[in-house]
Amino acid sequence: EAQVTQNPRYLITVTGKKLTVTCSQNMNHEYMSWYRQDPGLGLRQIYYSMNVEVTDKGDVPEGYKVSRKEKRNFPLILESPSPNQTSLYFCASSIRVGSYEQYFGPGTRLTVT
Amino acid sequence: DQQVKQNSPSLSVQEGRISILNCDYTNSMFDYFLWYKKYPAEGPTFLISISSIKDKNEDGRFTVFLNKSAKHLSLHIVPSQPGDSAVYFCGAGSYQLTFGKGTKLSVIP
Numbered sequence: 001e002a003q004v005t006q007n008p009r010y011l012i013t014v015t016g017k018k019l020t021v022t023c024s025q026n027m028n029h030e031y032m033s034w035y036r037q038d039p040g041l042g043l044r045q046i047y048y049s050m051n052v053e054v055t056d057k058g059d060v061p062e063g064y065k066v067s068r069k070e071k072r073n074f075p076l077i078l079e080s081p082s083p084n085q086t087s088l089y090f091c092a093s094s095i096r097v098g099s100y101e102q103y104f105g106p107g108t109r110l111t112v113t
Numbered sequence: 114d115q116q117v118k119q120n121s122p123s124l125s126v127q128e129g130r131i132s133i134l135n136c137d138y139t140n141s142m143f144d145y146f147l148w149y150k151k152y153p154a155e156g157p158t159f160l161i162s163i164s165s166i167k168d169k170n171e172d173g174r175f176t177v178f179l180n181k182s183a184k185h186l187s188l189h190i191v192p193s194q195p196g197d198s199a200v201y202f203c204g205a206g207s208y209q210l211t212f213g214k215g216t217k218l219s220v221i222p
Contacts, residue, residue: 004156033210035212042119042202042212042213042214042215043157043202043212043215044212045209045210045211045212048208048210050208056208056209058209059209059211090156090157092156092157097206097207097208098144098164100162101147101159101162102147102159102210103159104149104156104157104158105156106155106156107154107155107156
């Protein structure tokens with residue numbers, strides 16, 4: 001089954017404790033992306049990657065890191081999480097950049113206290 | 114500054130009637146546009162897209178119209194069904210994708 005998986009689905013952590021949210025797709029997609037969804041702000045892109053070893057900043061990259069060492073994986077790293085990073089995070093992938101369907105993962109609900 | 118705007122936070126429509134969701138953008142470099150639907154507790158799902166070289170794209174009950182001179186696009190759903198009740202996000206981009214804040218559509222039986 002074609003899908004984007006994210007882990008964990010729910011995470012409660014404390015300020016400053018490094019964490020990684022994993023994202024994996026099994027569709028051999030070139031393009032992958034991370035978004036956060038906040039009430040009243042909609043979906044905002046954090047980082048995107050057009051292919052292996054190619055990443056770039058989206059609209060709200062501050063406080064986040066990503067890496068793309070393999071085509072299928074695109075982890076989101078929070079080196080020192082802060083309460084303003086409490087949000088719902090989505091990973092997505094598409095065959096390549098452009099007017100192509102992006103497949104979204106189920107979301108990761110992160111709470112930073 | 115918001116590059117993609119959905120000015121209506123919510124919309125209510127009777128079942129069977131047309132739903133029209135609107136989206137405005139400011140960046141003339143955007144070369145593709147997409148609509149996504151999102152139910153609570155799920156990831157967004159793709160509905161329909163259009164590239165900047167077209168002005169209309171249809172897929173079943175869903176039609177997207179693009180007016181480049183006005184920097185405006187709209188999604189028409191005909192006929193609207195209760196299962197269409199969801200939050201709809203308009204997105205636009207070239208390499209980076211920018212979404213609007215969403216419009217919550219309620220289709221009343």
